[in-house]
Amino acid sequence: MVIFLASVARFYHPGTGFTALIGFPAGNDNYEAPDLRAVPHYTYPAWASYDGQFYAQRAFDPLVRDPHVDHAMDLAPFRARRILFSWTAYVAGLGRPAWILEAYALQNVIAWLLLAVLLIRWMPPHTPRGLALWCACLLSHGLLWSVRFALLDGPSLVLTAFAVKLIEDGHPLASAAAVGINGLGRETNVLAALAQPVPRDLRGWACLLFAGLLVMLPLLLWEDYLRSIYRSTIFAGADPIMRPGEALMVTAGGVWKTLRAMGVFSAAGLQLCIVLPLVVEAAFIVARPQPRELWWRVAAGYVVLMLILDAVLWAPITGAITRVMLPLTVGFNVLLARETRASRFWPWFIAGNLHLIPAMWVMPLLP
Numbered sequence: 001m002v003i004f005l006a007s008v009a010r011f012y013h014p015g016t017g018f019t020a021l022i023g024f025p026a027g028n029d030n031y032e033a034p035d036l037r038a039v040p041h042y043t044y045p046a047w048a049s050y051d052g053q054f055y056a057q058r059a060f061d062p063l064v065r066d067p068h069v070d071h072a073m074d075l076a077p078f079r080a081r082r083i084l085f086s087w088t089a090y091v092a093g094l095g096r097p098a099w100i101l102e103a104y105a106l107q108n109v110i111a112w113l114l115l116a117v118l119l120i121r122w123m124p125p126h127t128p129r130g131l132a133l134w135c136a137c138l139l140s141h142g143l144l145w146s147v148r149f150a151l152l153d154g155p156s157l158v159l160t161a162f163a164v165k166l167i168e169d170g171h172p173l174a175s176a177a178a179v180g181i182n183g184l185g186r187e188t189n190v191l192a193a194l195a196q197p198v199p200r201d202l203r204g205w206a207c208l209l210f211a212g213l214l215v216m217l218p219l220l221l222w223e224d225y226l227r228s229i230y231r232s233t234i235f236a237g238a239d240p241i242m243r244p245g246e247a248l249m250v251t252a253g254g255v256w257k258t259l260r261a262m263g264v265f266s267a268a269g270l271q272l273c274i275v276l277p278l279v280v281e282a283a284f285i286v287a288r289p290q291p292r293e294l295w296w297r298v299a300a301g302y303v304v305l306m307l308i309l310d311a312v313l314w315a316p317i318t319g320a321i322t323r324v325m326l327p328l329t330v331g332f333n334v335l336l337a338r339e340t341r342a343s344r345f346w347p348w349f350i351a352g353n354l355h356l357i358p359a360m361w362v363m364p365l366l367p
Contacts, residue, residue, distance in 0.1 A: 136353040277354045282303045
């Protein structure tokens with residue numbers, strides 16, 4: 001934790017605070033709302049900017065009524081559908097633009113700390129294996145990328161883990177409500193509803209039906225509200241669904257071709273360390289079906305999602321796929337914690353967590 005917080009501290013700059021974590025582009029007023037122009041903030045070359053800039057500005061206008069904010073971003077309806085963590089930044093910043101930016105920048109840091117506590121439940125870091133699994137989740141490529149660029153995936157993962165915990169504690173309806181709220185952060189977050197208890201009688205089916213309503217209602221209400229604003233463009237920017245496995249095969253083929261040309265000790269090797277572990281994690285979930293395990297059901301849902309994702313998300317250079325698949329990575333490590341044989345544990349652990357290698361270049365964890 002100390003190493004992580006020290007790394008975060010490097011992004012603090014006098015006068016602009018922690019806004020270096022967001023990734024605003026320099027010299028591009030077209031992507032700056034009036035509220036942003038009025039607040040000192042850290043900027044990068046345009047090629048080094050990232051999507052967090054849009055969600056941070058969306059927080060200036062949590063009810064999506066200001067056209068100036070819409071004009072400051074690409075795919076405004078798409079950004080508005082994922083409103084949750086813009087709302088939380090607005091509330092934490094008490095509606096003040098400068099405070100909102102700081103709150104938005106630090107949300108992922110807080111989420112990382114909360115996740116560190118939650119994960120102790122499934123992988124206590126009191127043994128070498130437990131510590132390895134715990135660190136593999138917290139220092140994963142996807143999670144550190146979310147922290148580094150103030151994205152939605154870290155906070156989403158915390159709510160997913162919290163939803164699983166609520167079911168384990170015997171609160172399935174509270175879990176469903178948490179998943180429903182989390183769906184406002186990213187639509188695919190509703191896959192955590194797969195952790196709901198399997199019905200055993202009529203009452204169980206009624207409970208599951210009500211849980212389903214709790215999961216879908218927030219998203220339906222919010223999208224109905226957005227339809228009144230954006231009309232037919234509400235689903236602009238939605239990721240297309242691919243034929244199962246198509247994008248994965250194209251990406252794997254591209255990585256293999258580049259690897260043969262450039263060698264393992266190159267950028268291609270880092271790309272391999274992004275794609276291969278996800279395939280290993282998926283293989284582990286498929287090869288060891290455990291439908292009674294909550295994390296297995298959640299992870300299995302993400303295996304299916306992985307197969308139909310767009311090729312743009314699979315592109316290793318963007319880091320998007322490791323972020324979207326964070327629940328799969330955590331589910332894999334939670335289930336691997338129950339492997340008692342070292343001869344099986346460590347090969348699976350190494351192969352499934354190769355993403356830790358490119359993760360070292362995401363945040364400055366080393367002195």
